Amino acid sequence: MTRARDGARKRAATAQGLANTHSGTEIRVTTADDYMTRDQVAARWKLSPKTLSNWHHLGKGPRCFRLANGRYRYRTADVLAYEEHLLESA
Structure with a gap:
């Protein structure tokens, strides 16, 4: 039992x-579905990927991390949490 x-x-x-x-x-x-590329986040928010890059260097926006190949990934949960934070502060 x-x-x-x-x-x-x-x-x-x-x-x-x-x-x-x-x-x-x-x-x-x-899984791969738990992460978003910089291009996916930029398309979701109708921004340029360069804007997200600038935000990253300024310490703004959702948390992200850099892969060994130099590309950045955002956890989907972090993107959703950042959106929620923006809605609450508006």
Whole structure:
């Protein structure tokens, strides 16, 4: 019975994007859909990608990170949180 419950719990966690490591801690499993390119964010907000680049260097806008190939990615959750912040402050 316990194994069946553990199996069901693991399947539910995997469906939520969580996975267990061998140490028992949970880590978030991400997919490519969890991230947006600078061009995607710029198109969403009808801005130039250069504007987002300038914002990044000024410390404005949503958080982003640089990949080894020099391209930037934005977590979709950060983009949505930034939009929410703008709506609340307006």
